């Protein structure tokens with residue numbers, strides 16, 4: 001399972017990339033608004049940190065032709081390569097755009113996915129990733145983890161070369177559950193990443209090792 005960072009905060013991205021095995025960054029208009037930076041400023045800053053890792057940038061247009069033009073414009077403006085994924089919401093226009101953007105040679109992440117059928121249709125249209133929103137599903141009384149699991153099963157059953165990128169996580173248990181259900185990738189906030197690796201017993205174990213070992217570890221390094 002791939003881990004991606006779901007943030008447009010440069011300090012967070014810097015730290016996450018420095019410490020954890022992150023394979024890319026996902027952005028969206030809301031995350032951009034939180035960063036308070038314009039697209040033209042933030043994307044080069046992120047790219048400089050990313051090296052050859054993936055970047056997923058969402059288009060804002062509503063019509064498929066405009067989505068295609070927008071996706072191409074970002075590719076050229078930011079001089080993006082095959083690590084660029086165009087995030088397209090799975091509206092009717094979006095589904096059409098997925099096909100068009102793929103035909104134009106770019107990668108696609110279908111986003112704002114809430115059902116197994118939206119995911120299947122996006123995959124059939126050519127999406128490389130589909131992003132189901134786990135916590136937003138949980139918040140409307142649906143089962144986010146089950147939706148992810150259904151989509152994974154569907155892609156396997158129909159031998160579709162599309163990966164599931166779980167998104168919108170608000171607790172560790174949701175990430176734990178989707179990872180056990182074969183989710184191919186997750187995109188997580190800075191806070192969730194820190195919660196994932198934190199354990200008081202680990203901290204206590206390390207503190208005890210330090211206390212016990214100090215008198216005996218006598219080789220300088």
Ligand code: G3P
Nearest residue numbers: 006026136167168169187
């Ligand atoms: O990647 C999509 C994600 O950012 C949505 O998450 O937390 O706004 O539900 P959230």
